[in-house]
Amino acid sequence: DTAVSQTPKYLVTQMGNDKSIKCEQNLGHDTMYWYKQDSKKFLKIMFSYNNKELIINETVPNRFSPKSPDKAHLNLHINSLELGDSAVYFCASSPTLLAGHHTQYFGPGTRLTVL
């Protein structure tokens, strides 16, 4: 029973292309995130959605556009891919903001390579 799942696991593409990564969680959580992990393994938050509404947008180029069709899904679309976009992208989810105890669960990651 996968809690947070992402597809695809690997994505290799040419510079300038447009690509999407999908994320789904079956934990019943209200908040979902996208993180970027660079080659030095640093995890940086990109976006967060709560109940389909954008609540965190961390100075990410507007080539990156998240979309949340419902609270169980958060997809990431990237336009005009650049070499510097190569990284591992992680989706994560958290229970409702109103809950006293905050936790966060990660998906398995999508390794994006831009050639």
Next chain:
Amino acid sequence: GQQLNQSPQSMFIQEGEDVSMNCTSSSIFNTWLWYKQDPGEGPVLLIALYKAGELTSNGRLTAQFGITRKDSFLNISASIPSDVGIYFCAGQLYFNKFYFGSGTKLNVKP
């Protein structure tokens, strides 16, 4: 954004040894989380801490929420080869926003 200083950056230890790593922040956090990441996988939550001074264990792992709310540490006792991986701390300030440390890479020699 917030900076979390995690140390050490990497450790090479012998199987059976105890391990200690810590995270410090310039800001107060409301929650501290500790994760382990295996190669090619996503971070897996190990321990969550919610109260200053709280000490929580999960098997051979013990973590503490610093009394100043600006630091946390993780101890692993009697390390085994499968403890190898990268350990991350994460602090939560508000609105379910988490800041991550740079990770501690643990290597265990059998």
